Amino acid sequence: MTTDAACSLLTIDLDAIADNWRRLRDIASPATCAAVVKADAYGLGIAQVAPALADVGCSLFFVATLDEGLRLRAVLPQVDIAVLSGLLPGTAGIFLRDRLIPVLNDLGQVARWRAETTKAGQNAPAILHIDTGMNRLGLDPQEASRLALDATLLDGIDIRYVMTHMACADMPSDPLNAEQLERFKAAMAGLPGLKASLAASSAIFLGRDHHFDLVRPGAALYGINPTPGKPNPMRQCVRLEGRVLQVRYVDSGEGVGYGASRRFSRPGKIATIATGYADGYLRALSNGSLAHVAGHRIPMMGRVSMDLLTFDVTDLPEGLVLPGGLVELLGDTYTPDDAAHDAGTIGYEILTSLGSRYARRYIGAGA
C-alpha cells in the first residue's frame, strides 16, 4: 500500500550531509570531528543520518536526551554516544547498560557518576560541561574552581573531553566570544591533561584557536549557513515538495484563506498545496514565503492553514501546475535559511519542525 500520490514529499540527501561532515572534519583537522544528531538529526532522521555519517568515519555522536541516545544505540551498536541533557537522578543504570556517555553538567552529577561507576567496577566515560557564559547548562565558575582545587573529585571517571558552548559564535564580532574563549582557557588550565571542546558549527569557522581537541558540528551538517552574512560553505541536503490539490481561478476583489488576509486586485489563480503548519510549515510564513515550479517563483498568498498552503500562480504559464503535481517549498533555491528569514526565526527551527505527514525519501550512498 502506498499513498505517496496524495502526499507532500521530503527528500533528504545523505551524500550532502556526509560531504558536509567531511568538509568540517578537514577544516578542523587535526581536531576530532563529532556529529550532533539531536532532535532526530535536526528533523532529518537519526536512523538514516547517523549511519551515513558513521560510514564516512564519524565515531562520536551527540544527542540531547536519554531516549535519543537509546534510539541511536539501537541503530549503531559500536559508536560513542554522548547525552547533552546530563545525568538526571535515576538514570545512571541506563547509561551504563547501553554504554552512553553522560555530559556532566554540575558537581552533583559528577559525584553521582563517580559513585555509580565505582559501584559497577568500571572506569566509565563522561564529558564534563563547563559553562562560560550561556548560563543554561554546565558547571558554573564556582564549581569549576572547586574542581581545579581538588582533581580527585574526578577520580574513577574517564573524562573524555571538557566541553563548553558558545552563545554568539554566529556573530564573530560579539565581545562575548573572546570572553568565553578566555574563560574556557582559564578553566582548562585548572584541569591539566584533559582534552577540550568548544566549537559547534559556527565556531569551527572562527579559526584554529577555537578547535581544541574536538569540534561538534550540528546545523552546518544539515546545510544551515554557519557563517551568516557570508556565502554558505555547506551543501543543501533537503528538498521539500508540496502536492498540488487544486488550481482555481479567483475573481478580482476576492480574498484567500482565513481572515481573507490578502485580496486579489485583478482576476487571479491560486494553487492549493497539501502542506500546512501541522507539517511544520510555520504559520509565521503566512503571506510571506515563496515556492518554485520549474524555475518560476510563486509567492504565498493568504495565511498558512493547518493542512493547506495557497500560492499565487496567476503569472505562471498555463498547465505548469496541475492537481497531483508538486511545487518546491524548500530546496536549493529557497533554502531553510531563506524560509527562516521570512518567518523571523533560524534555519534550525525550520528543519526541526519538519513533520511526519510527508513521504520521506533518502538519496545518496547511505540510502
Place this chain on the structure above:
Amino acid sequence: MTTDAACSLLTIDLDAIADNWRRLRDIASPATCAAVVKADAYGLGIAQVAPALADVGCSLFFVATLDEGLRLRAVLPQVDIAVLSGLLPGTAGIFLRDRLIPVLNDLGQVARWRAETTKAGQNAPAILHIDTGMNRLGLDPQEASRLALDATLLDGIDIRYVMTHMACADMPSDPLNAEQLERFKAAMAGLPGLKASLAASSAIFLGRDHHFDLVRPGAALYGINPTPGKPNPMRQCVRLEGRVLQVRYVDSGEGVGYGASRRFSRPGKIATIATGYADGYLRALSNGSLAHVAGHRIPMMGRVSMDLLTFDVTDLPEGLVLPGGLVELLGDTYTPDDAAHDAGTIGYEILTSLGSRYARRYIGAGA
C-alpha cells in the same frame, strides 16, 4: 525500560475532549455533530482521541489526508471517515477499499468518483465541498452553477452532505460571514434534497441558522476558545510539564542563552528545562512566555533553544524547583491560547506543534 524520569511530560485528558464534544453536540442539536481529528487529532493523538469520541457517540470523523484516513480506519473499523484533501488522481481504489469518504473539491473529482463507483457497482458516499469565499478548496461558483443546472452529474454518488467552510467565523462581525452564509444558502437552493454543513468550531456559536444538518468542530474539542474575546466555554485538555535539568545562580550583568538576549540586572537564578523548539515549543516564545510551579508564575528568560528552555526562578521559594522535577509549561493557567497570544499565532499551531519527545500520558475513561 522507561526513561520517563528524564523526559518532559504531556498529559491529555480524554474525558475533557469527550465532554467538549458532548457540549458542542448539545448546542448544535438537532444537527449531527461530527469530529475533526486531522493532523493527528490536532497533535493530541488520533489513535486515542477518536475512540474516546466514538465511545460517546461520534460516528463521523474528518481527517485531512488519505494517510490519516487509513490510520483512523485501522483504529475504528466501523465509523464514517471523510478525507478533506479530496480525491487525487490514482487514489479512488484506496478510498473504495477502505470505505473512506472523499470530500469532492471540483467537478473533475465528482466525475472521477462517479466513474469509479459505477465501475465498482457501488453507490458510494461522498461529501461535496462548495467554496463560498475561502478560495482554497471546493467547487467555485461557476462549477456550483453547472451542478445546479445538471443534477445528473451527481448520479450514482451517495452525497451525504454538501459542505462549505468559513474564513472568519472567529470574528463574528466580519461582513464575509453573512456573505458566505448567503452564498451557501443560494448554492443549496440549487441542490434540493441534499443535506448541508457549514459550521466548524466558531460558527457553532454564531447561532442556529449556521448549524444546518451537520457541524464539524475541531479546535473547540481540544480546548481552543471558539469565541475569542469572550470566556472560553470549553474545557482544557492538555497539560505540558517540562523536566528540570538544572537550577543555577547567575551573576548580575550576565546574559542567558543564545545571543545573551536578556541579562540579569541583579544576581538571579535560572531553571533549565528539557524542552525546546524541537519539541514544538515555538521559538517565537523567546523571552516572552510563562511557566508555573506550584501556583507561582515564572517568566521565560533568554531564547528558546532546540532542546532547552530557561526560566527566571529568582523569586521562587528555595527548594521549589529541583533537578528532576517538573514545571508546568501549558495547562489550565497558561493555556495553548495564552501561548499562542505570546507567540503571535493561534492555539491550533501550539497544539499541532507538540512534538514526539514527551512522555505522553492519557487520562480519562477512554485511556
